Amino acid sequence: MKSSLKALAQLILHNVEILEADCEKRGIDVPSLEDVFTPGSDIINEDPAVLKASHELTSAAYELANIVRPTHHSLFLVASGALPAAALRCASELNIAEILKEAGPSGLHLTEIAKQANADPQKLAPVLRVLSSQWIFKEVKPDVFANNRLSSVLDKGKSVADLQHSPETKYAESQSAGAALLGHVMDEGAKSAAYLSETLLDPETAFSGGPTKCSLQRAFNTEKTIFDWFEDPDQKHRLYRFGVAMEGAAKFEPPELALNAFEWSSISDGALVVDVGGGVGACSVQVAKKNPTFKFVVQDRVPVIADGEKRLAANEVELWRSNRLTFQGHDFFAEQPIKNADVFFMKFILHDWPDEYALNILRKLREAATPTTKLFVLDKVMPYTCAPDAIDEFDSFVPGAWKTELTAPLTNVIGGSSISFISGLLMLLYLQGQERTLGHFVSLLKEAGWKVVKVQQFDALGQVPSGIHAVPA
Numbered sequence: 235m236k237s238s239l240k241a242l243a244q245l246i247l248h249n250v251e252i253l254e255a256d257c258e259k260r261g262i263d264v265p266s267l268e269d270v271f272t273p274g275s276d277i278i279n280e281d282p283a284v285l286k287a288s289h290e291l292t293s294a295a296y297e298l299a300n301i302v303r304p305t306h307h308s309l310f311l312v313a314s315g316a317l318p319a320a321a322l323r324c325a326s327e328l329n330i331a332e333i334l335k336e337a338g339p340s341g342l343h344l345t346e347i348a349k350q351a352n353a354d355p356q357k358l359a360p361v362l363r364v365l366s367s368q369w370i371f372k373e374v375k376p377d378v379f380a381n382n383r384l385s386s387v388l389d390k391g392k393s394v395a396d397l398q399h400s401p402e403t404k405y406a407e408s409q410s411a412g413a414a415l416l417g418h419v420m421d422e423g424a425k426s427a428a429y430l431s432e433t434l435l436d437p438e439t440a441f442s443g444g445p446t447k448c449s450l451q452r453a454f455n456t457e458k459t460i461f462d463w464f465e466d467p468d469q470k471h472r473l474y475r476f477g478v479a480m481e482g483a484a485k486f487e488p489p490e491l492a493l494n495a496f497e498w499s500s501i502s503d504g505a506l507v508v509d510v511g512g513g514v515g516a517c518s519v520q521v522a523k524k525n526p527t528f529k530f531v532v533q534d535r536v537p538v539i540a541d542g543e544k545r546l547a548a549n550e551v552e553l554w555r556s557n558r559l560t561f562q563g564h565d566f567f568a569e570q571p572i573k574n575a576d577v578f579f580m581k582f583i584l585h586d587w588p589d590e591y592a593l594n595i596l597r598k599l600r601e602a603a604t605p606t607t608k609l610f611v612l613d614k615v616m617p618y619t620c621a622p623d624a625i626d627e628f629d630s631f632v633p634g635a636w637k638t639e640l641t642a643p644l645t646n647v648i649g650g651s652s653i654s655f656i657s658g659l660l661m662l663l664y665l666q667g668q669e670r671t672l673g674h675f676v677s678l679l680k681e682a683g684w685k686v687v688k689v690q691q692f693d694a695l696g697q698v699p700s701g702i703h704a705v706p707a
Contacts, residue, residue, distance in 0.1 A: 241643040242298045249291035253277055256284050267369050270335075270386035280488055285693055290641055293649020316424060318368055321361045322388075323420035326413055328353055329397045330362070330371070331388035334381045341372075341380030350394060387412050405475055411482030418479040419660070422460075422472065426450040426663040442666075443588040449663045460664045465537065477541075480513070486653075488698060492517040492581065493524055495690045495701025496610045503527040505576035510566050510599065511583040514542035515559060517612075518579075519550055522559055531572060533564035566595050570602035578603070581612040582699070585658070588666040589678060596682030603706050609684055611702040616658065616669045617695055619648050626673075632686055635672055636694035647695075654696035669696065679704050 257264055257277060265275045278288045300308050325331065328351040334342060344362070348355035359377075366373050371385040381389075390397065391409030405414045429452040433439045439447040445459045456463050464473040488494065498521060501507075505528050509518045512532035522530055532542060539561035546554045546561075553559050564571065566583070578599045584592045599609065617638045618625055625638075638647045648655070654669060661667030670678070676686045683706065690701035 238643050239298065239301065242294045242301075245294045245641065245643070246291055246298070249287040249294075252287040253284065253291070256281065256287075265383060267383045268372070269383055270381055271383050280692075282693070285697075286639075289649065289651050289695065290644070292651060293644050293646060296650035297644060297646060316428070318364055319420050319424055321364045322370065322416065323424070324358075324361050325365060325371070325385070326388050326417055326420070328358075329390075329394055330379075331381055331385050332390065332392070332394045332397060334371070334379060335386070335389055336394060337380070339380060341374045341378045344377040344379065347379060388416070389413070402471065405478045408481075411478055411484075413482075414475045414478035415480075415482030418472075418476055422450065422454075422476075423660050423663065425453040427659075429453050430663060443590050445587070445591070445665045448666055461535070484516075486697075488692065490520065491699060492520050492612060494692075495612055495699070496703060498525055501525075501528070501576060501608070504529070506531070506572070506574060507577045507579055508533060508570075508572050508575040510564075510570075510578055510580045510595075512542075512579070512581070513538055514545050515561065517581050518559055519546070519553065522553055526558075528558070530559040531562050532559065533562045533566070535565070536563040539563055566598065567591070568598070570598045573602050574604065575602070575607055577608045577610055579610045579612070583613075584611060584667075584678075585613050585661050585669050586665045586667040588668070591666075592678060593682050596679060596684060600683035600706065605706060607706065609679075609704040611675075611679075611704065612699050613675075613702065614654055614657070614669045614696045614698075615672045615675065615689065615691060615700040615702070616654060617647060618671060619646070621647065632672060632676065632689050634689040634691060636691040638694045651695050651697060675702055680707065683707050 254264060256279075260279075262275070264277065265271075278284055330347065330351060333347055333350045337346075344359055345355050347353075347362075348358045351358070362371055362379050363373065365371050365385070366379070369382065369384055371379050372382045374380050389409065390404050390413050391407030392404060397404050404410065426449040429449040433447075433449045433452060446457055448460075450460055450463075451457060454463065458466070463469055464476060505525075507518065507521070507528055507530045509515065509530060509532045511534055512518055513534055515530075515532040518530040518532050522528060532539065534542070543561050546559065550559075562571075580595075583595065587595065596609075603609070621640050622638050640647050658669035661669065672689060679686055679702075684704040685707040686702055686704045688703040690703070692698040692700070
C-alpha cells in the first residue's frame with residue numbers, strides 16, 4: 235500500500251505542474267516570497283481548473299504537515315494562533331512595512347527600525363522573528379530585516395513621516411484597504427474571539443440570539459450592537475477603518491461578482507431594483523452601468539447613505555445627474571416602504587444575523603413584494619466539512635448547486651481553505667450571525683415565504699459568494 239505521505243506529495247507535484255503551465259500560458263512568473271507584492275501577481279485567477287489545483291495543492295500541503303508534525307505541535311500552533319496575529323498587528327500599527335520600504339531591499343537594522351517606530355528594540359525583535367518564521371518580513375542577516383511579498387501588503391501607501399504626523403489619515407490611500415481589513419480582524423475580531431468561550435458558557439448569553447449578547451460586547455464592555463457602537467464618537471477611527479476594510483474585503487471577490495451572480499438580462503427594462511442594506515451603493519453602481527434602463531434605490535442607515543450620496547456625486551457624476559440611483563434611509567427590520575420593486579437585492583446582509591433576525595428581514599421584504607418580485611441574495615454558501623458521499627442529496631435539488639470533491643488521498647474537503655469559515659465565526663462574534671449552507675438558506679427563505687429557484691455558484695467551498703435567486707412562494 236502506497237504511503238499517504240508519498241501520495242500527498244505526488245498530488246502536490248501534479249497540481250504544481252497545472253499551476254506552472256497556467257502561468258506559462260498567461261506569460262507570468264511564479265511569484266517569489268522574496269519579492270514585494272504587486273497587484274495581479276497572484277497565481278490563482280477565476281479559472282475553475284486553476285482554483286481547483288490551488289485548493290488541492292494547499293489542502294495536500296496542510297495535510298502533509300499535520301501528518302509529519304508531532305500531534306501536540308499541530309494543536310499548539312492552533313492554540314497559539316492569537317500570538318502571530320498580535321505580532322502582525324504590532325507591525326502594522328508601528329508602520330514597520332513602510333519603514334522597510336523606505337530602507338530599500340537591503341533592509342534595516344533592528345535598532346534603527348525600532349528608533350523610527352519609537353519602539354524598544356528588545357521587544358520588537360521577537361515580534362519580527364515570529365512573523366519572519368511565517369514568511370512575513372525576512373531577516374536578511376542577523377538583526378537586519380527587509381520586506382517580502384507578504385509583509386509588503388501591510389504598506390498603507392503613505393510615507394512614514396505622514397503616518398506618524400497624521401495617524402488619523404493612515405487609511406486614506408486606496409492601497410491601504412488590505413491593511414485596514416487585517417487591522418479590523420486583528421483588533422475587533424481578535425479581542426472578541428478571546429471571549430467566545432465565556433459567551434458560549436454563560437447561561438445569560440449561551441442561547442441568546444440577541445445582537446447585544448455577543449463576544450464583542452464582553453470584549454469592549456458595551457451594551458450596543460457593533461454598528462451602534464461604531465457610531466459612538468470615540469469609535470470614529472474604528473468605523474472609518476471598517477468602511478475601508480470592507481473595500482479591502484472586496485479584493486477577495488471577482489471584480490464583476492454582482493453582475494455575474496444573477497441573470498440581470500431576465501429583468502424587464504425600466505425595472506426598479508431596491509438594494510437593501512446597500513451601503514454606499516457600490517453594487518448598484520456596478521449593475522446600473524451595465525443596465526441603463528434600470529432604476530435603483532439604495533437603502534441603509536442615514537449616516538451610511540449620506541456618505542454614499544457624496545461618493546456618487548463625486549465619482550459617478552453622470553449616474554448621479556440621471557437620478558437613476560437614489561438613496562433612502564431605512565431600517566430593514568422595519569416595514570419596507572417600497573411596494574413595487576421588481577428586485578430586492580441584498581449583499582452580505584443575512585450572514586450578519588441569526589435566523590430569527592434574518593427571518594424578520596426576509597418577511598418584511600415578502601410583505602412588500604408583488605407576485606412577480608424577485609429576491610436576489612448575494613452571500614457565501616458554505617459546504618459541509620464531511621466527505622461528499624456522506625451528504626444528503628437535498629442541497630443538489632437546487633439548480634446550479636455545486637458539489638464538493640475529495641480527491642484521494644485527501645481526507646479533508648476544506649483543507650487549508652478555511653477563510654470562509656473564519657469569516658462565519660467573525661459574524662458569530664459580532665452579531666450572532668453565521669455563514670449558511672445551501673440547505674439552511676432554502677429552509678430559512680421558505681419559512682419567510684420565499685422559494686429558492688436557482689443558485690449561481692462559482693466554487694464549491696464557499697470562498698466566492700453565491701447568487702441565490704428566490705421568488706414569492
